[in-house]
């Protein structure tokens with residue numbers, strides 16, 4: 723397929739490096755500062771592109787393999803997911819569902835397994851800074867859940883020196899109430 727579209731987009735990989743995405747193919751940065759040279763991400767493929775700013779200025783070499791549109795879609799979906807993990811408090815399960823449900827069948831077949839995506843998602847979540855006192859502690863009830871997604875922050879008297887915080891689920895307390903001791 724011949725394309726006249728010389729624009730491209732950059733997709734960041736899990737290692738933080740950028741890949742150039744154009745016409746259903748991903749290219750890996752090779753060298754260059756002003757003019758950047760990229761090589762097809764299939765190692766043995768000779769296709770190359772040169773870019774200046776946000777335009778492709780030169781393309782050469784033929785791809786010997788078929789285009790793997792699915793791969794590009796997957797890379798974009800993963801990038802969106804990582805961004806979402808960093809910038810929102812969305813539940814991983816819901817976020818993954820939303821970012822992957824509209825992918826093509828080809829892309830879906832290339833997606834990592836659900837639990838791998840969840841792991842990737844959770845790794846992007848930034849860890850909150852260590853508080854220096856109970857007053858500094860930032861507790862957001864909607865983030866404090868048990869593994870089975872039940873609310874675990876039962877009571878918080880608020881940020882003050884004699885702060886009282888209680889963690890329990892409703893079931894925990896019911897269980898306690900039934901205890902004879």
Ligand SMILES: [Zn+2]
Nearest residue numbers: 762767769785
């Ligand atoms: Zn290629």
